[in-house]
Structure formats: structure tokens, C-alpha cells
Amino acid sequence: MTDPFCGVILNPYCSLDCLFCNHPPARTPIKESRKALRLALANVDSLATQGYHNIEISGCDPAETEDIFALLKSIKKARFKQIMLSTNGVRLADEPFLDKIVGAGVTIVRLPIYGSNARIHDSITQTAGSYDDLIQACSTMSKRKYRGLKLIFTTLLMKQNKNDILDTVRLAAKYRPHSIHVSIPCIKRDGESFAIPYRTMRRYAKNLLSFASRSRCYVDIKDIPYCVFGTFSNLIRFSRPPNLGKYNQPPKSLRTDIKNLPSYRYKVKMKYCALCSMDPICPGFYKNYISAFGDPKLKPLQIELP
Numbered sequence: 001m002t003d004p005f006c007g008v009i010l011n012p013y014c015s016l017d018c019l020f021c022n023h024p025p026a027r028t029p030i031k032e033s034r035k036a037l038r039l040a041l042a043n044v045d046s047l048a049t050q051g052y053h054n055i056e057i058s059g060c061d062p063a064e065t066e067d068i069f070a071l072l073k074s075i076k077k078a079r080f081k082q083i084m085l086s087t088n089g090v091r092l093a094d095e096p097f098l099d100k101i102v103g104a105g106v107t108i109v110r111l112p113i114y115g116s117n118a119r120i121h122d123s124i125t126q127t128a129g130s131y132d133d134l135i136q137a138c139s140t141m142s143k144r145k146y147r148g149l150k151l152i153f154t155t156l157l158m159k160q161n162k163n164d165i166l167d168t169v170r171l172a173a174k175y176r177p178h179s180i181h182v183s184i185p186c187i188k189r190d191g192e193s194f195a196i197p198y199r200t201m202r203r204y205a206k207n208l209l210s211f212a213s214r215s216r217c218y219v220d221i222k223d224i225p226y227c228v229f230g231t232f233s234n235l236i237r238f239s240r241p242p243n244l245g246k247y248n249q250p251p252k253s254l255r256t257d258i259k260n261l262p263s264y265r266y267k268v269k270m271k272y273c274a275l276c277s278m279d280p281i282c283p284g285f286y287k288n289y290i291s292a293f294g295d296p297k298l299k300p301l302q303i304e305l306p
Helices: 030-048 067-077 095-103 118-125 130-141 165-173 202-214 271-275 287-293
Strands: 005-009 054-058 082-086 108-112 150-156 179-183 219-222
Touching: 005 030, 030 067, 054 067, 067 082, 067 095, 095 130, 108 130, 118 130, 150 165, 165 179, 165 202, 202 219
Parallel strands: 005 054, 054 082, 082 108, 108 150, 150 179, 179 219
Antiparallel strands: none
């Protein structure tokens, strides 16, 4: 999946109430939902003319609305090759629904997993039963009839699961996914209750990198600077926002000088970053982490790039 993805967004409703998310678990009014669908459909038409072959459907949560099928119909008509659905997995626990979205063209499913057990996962989603729904969805997708469906897991290193993060990745690997991506949660407002300062996360990040380097399943770690690990690795990656087109740009209150990039994903560099060997390829630290926790005062790396 080296070809870039463009993206469309639906924010109708999410039955989870994750610690790090600002979307309340309440249904979007019908009038706003219809407008959101119109914008998403317009975005598909616009992006289809720009040469993209792959598209991601994301939001809070796109699978929890029947509008998903109108959107998939439009995407399929536009002849996108890869259609990725990023969802919390709640509805995918229902096999007939999973059959329906696969039949409508979804080729990749991306699911979040936050703990290796219900206690940890549900404490982060703040929703009892969400872990059981996720595991049911994963078990269903393991069936032979879905072998053409690619599964991708994402997880976030945070205070609530820092001592469980390796077991979380191990659990995800049992379902033989296409890949597992580990990152850190963005801070939109108050992040002190869940976010780990860069300096504190070093030992967890190093353990993750050691595990990823030995794993038979592809595991990478995204959006954590090299100095946190104290080394360079091809498994340390930095995400780029998909092209969200004309109609799904971040709201005005969250826009930055970089198209498609909301302010909570904006990164900055410290003065000492200029002394680091990784400076040319490292985008730096999340600005909101620096605002919340201050300068991490990490040591610039002095190593040769391979």
C-alpha cells in the first residue's frame, strides 16, 4: 500500500467515549448529518479527478451510520481500487453488517486496540463492552470468507496502558493483520490525564522498538521523534495527513498553515534539534505536548544515517 490515500470524513455518532477524543457520544442532528454526507459525496467526486487510487473513510464513527453505504456506492462508482474503513469495530461484531460493507467495496479495515484485556481497553474507551465487541469483530474477520480483507491495527501509548502496550501489540498480532501501528494520542485540550511526556515515554518507546524489530508481524511506531528512542530505525515513522479534499478540511478553529493538518497534529522543533543528525528527516515534537509538559530536554543524536 505505497500509493497515497486521500480521505473523506463522516462524523455522525460514536458509541465510544475515548479519553483523548473531543467528540461526545451523541448523535449528530439529522440536518447536519445530511450536510456531512453531501460534503463527503462531493469530496469523492472531486478527489476522483485528482488521480488517487486509494481512499480512506474516517470520522466518529463512519460505520455507525447507514450513510456509509451511500458513500461506499459513490466511491465504488468512482473506481477507487483500495477502500479503507477506519472504525471503532463496534458494528463489525455483527457478521451480516460486515458482509454488507465488504460487498459494498471495503478492502481494508483499520481498527483501534487500546489494551490486551477488557479492563484496560474499556477504561480508555470509557465504554463497557467495547473490548468484547472488538474481539468479536476480529474473530469474525479471521473467518476464511474474509481472507481477502486486509486488517490493520492502531494503538496508542498512554498512561492507562503503558505497562500493557507490548501485550496489546502481541494480542493484535495473533489476528495476523497486514500491519500494526503504534503512536501517541494527540492532545486537543487537556491531555494530562492520558498523555505521557516525551521524556517519560522513553523506556516504553525503546521496549516497543525492540519488540517491533523482532516481530514477525510488521509493527511500526509513528510520530515519536528519534531522540526519544536514542537511535535511528526504519520502524520509526512519521505520518502524513491524507488529502482531505476541498470539502473535508479541518474546521476553521483547528486549521493550520499546512493543508489537511489540524492544529493538534502540528509539530515544532526545539533549538537543539538543529544539532541532531536526524534533523533533516525528523519533523519534531507535537506542539501541544510541548505546551502541556514543557521542553523534554532530550539529547540530540550524533549518528550516521544508513
